Amino acid sequence: MTTPSxxxxxxxxxxxxxxxxxxPDGSDIHVVEHLASLEFEYAALRKGCALFDHAQRGTLxxxxxxxxxxxxxxxxxxxxxxxxxxxxxxxxxxxxxRIVADLRLCHFEDRTLVDLDATxxxxxxxxLTEYVITEDVEISVITDRVHRLSLHGPTxxxxxxxxxxxxxxxxxxxxxxLTIGQSPVLAERVDWLGEPGFELSLAPGDAGAVWSRLLEIxxxxxxxxxxxxxxxxxxxxxxxxxxRPVGWHAINIARIEAGSPLFNLDFGPNNLPxxxxxxxxxxDFKKGCxxxxxxxxxxxxxxxxxxxxxxxxxxxxxxTASNPxxxxxxxxxxxxxxxxxxxxxxxxxxxxxxxxMLGTVPIAFAMVKTDFAEPGRALxxxxxxxxxxxxxxxxxxxxxxxxxxxxx
Numbered sequence: 001m002t003t004p005s006x007x008x009x010x011x012x013x014x015x016x017x018x019x020x021x022x023x024p025d026g027s028d029i030h031v032v033e034h035l036a037s038l039e040f041e042y043a044a045l046r047k048g049c050a051l052f053d054h055a056q057r058g059t060l061x062x063x064x065x066x067x068x069x070x071x072x073x074x075x076x077x078x079x080x081x082x083x084x085x086x087x088x089x090x091x092x093x094x095x096x097x098r099i100v101a102d103l104r105l106c107h108f109e110d111r112t113l114v115d116l117d118a119t120x121x122x123x124x125x126x127x128l129t130e131y132v133i134t135e136d137v138e139i140s141v142i143t144d145r146v147h148r149l150s151l152h153g154p155t156x157x158x159x160x161x162x163x164x165x166x167x168x169x170x171x172x173x174x175x176x177x178l179t180i181g182q183s184p185v186l187a188e189r190v191d192w193l194g195e196p197g198f199e200l201s202l203a204p205g206d207a208g209a210v211w212s213r214l215l216e217i218x219x220x221x222x223x224x225x226x227x228x229x230x231x232x233x234x235x236x237x238x239x240x241x242x243x244r245p246v247g248w249h250a251i252n253i254a255r256i257e258a259g260s261p262l263f264n265l266d267f268g269p270n271n272l273p274x275x276x277x278x279x280x281x282x283x284d285f286k287k288g289c290x291x292x293x294x295x296x297x298x299x300x301x302x303x304x305x306x307x308x309x310x311x312x313x314x315x316x317x318x319x320t321a322s323n324p325x326x327x328x329x330x331x332x333x334x335x336x337x338x339x340x341x342x343x344x345x346x347x348x349x350x351x352x353x354x355x356x357m358l359g360t361v362p363i364a365f366a367m368v369k370t371d372f373a374e375p376g377r378a379l380x381x382x383x384x385x386x387x388x389x390x391x392x393x394x395x396x397x398x399x400x401x402x403x404x405x406x407x408x
Contacts, residue, residue: 045251052150066135
């Protein structure tokens with residue numbers, strides 16, 4: 001069950017908004033592509049604060065006294081020791097070890113909430129429920145009752161504190177139940193764009209009020225592009241926060257730079273955990289049994305899967321005065337072996353962008369045969385009718401340069 005964003009009419013009324021359909025036909029999900037200049041939106045994310053309507057996310061609610069023990073026996077990550085207010089990411093697999101859903105489980109005294117791709121919610125709930133026998137566990141899809149907003153950027157913690165009227169100190173991997181205006185909000189600290197980030201869960205009926213309140217506090221008056229004048233004088237707080245509502249295009253650039261592949265974009269239901277680049281983040285090899293564990297363990301013992309998600313840097317296509325139009329790979333673009341570029345297709349691009357933080361150079365994720373996935377390997381990528389050299393990077397993360405613990 002997927003539902004449209006409660007902010008959809010607001011976005012449609014925006015004079016500069018562009019919307020994208022997300023998911024299969026009939027999913028009824030529209031994601032904002034952009035609301036203004038991409039340069040302004042991306043700059044807000046890296047230098048101030050960006051507010052995104054995360055309409056493509058779904059939510060499960062899992063209740064019952066046995067829920068953590070049940071989930072610990074089902075998913076790839078150890079969750080039995082989750083304390084209230086903690087969250088952890090994991091895969092839910094089928095018996096063959098293929099990924100049914102990429103999950104973030106957030107635990108509370110009375111329930112465990114699961115964030116996942118909205119299009120995977122129904123199947124994840126159905127397949128998990130099949131394994132509930134005598135346990136006190138109830139699994140429900142509540143996507144129609146929970147909407148997600150994302151707040152990311154260096155000033156995001158300050159804005160959240162101002163919006164809630166309370167001191168907010170949420171470390172990565174933790175969550176807090178807050179109030180913005182009259183609206184209860186669950187804030188989970190998830191730095192998946194390389195900046196301090198908060199995924200905000202709230203009732204759909206409160207989305208408009210929370211969206212407006214955040215903009216009221218943190219967004220300077222809009223600049224008229226024709227006159228070069230602002231609609232009013234910015235407050236000191238607005239000048240400090242520099243909040244801007246942004247679209248998926250800016251979010252996508254930042255998440256590729258930060259090495260954050262996504263289910264249904266960079267990997268999917270046909271993939272094994274070892275192929276995603278997220279194995280060490282999503283799988284605990286010391287915990288007990290879980291569905292699909294035998295396949296995961298066997299693959300780990302063998303040392304490598306048939307294919308792997310890698311990060312590619314296309315240094316030769318850096319934007320310069322002498323190269324004003326870099327050749328950009330696109331999703332599905334072929335990755336080739338330079339030794340046999342006519343016949344040897346070794347993979348395909350899953351996501352690509354120009355990276356501002358690396359000096360405007362094309363970067364990409366690609367699923368390639370593991371024999372061609374070692375760091376430093378030179379490959380060729382089909383990009384705008386040309387074969388362009390790309391080099392496999394040592395990890396998925398391009399920026400910041402120093403990886404977080406456990407970051408691929």
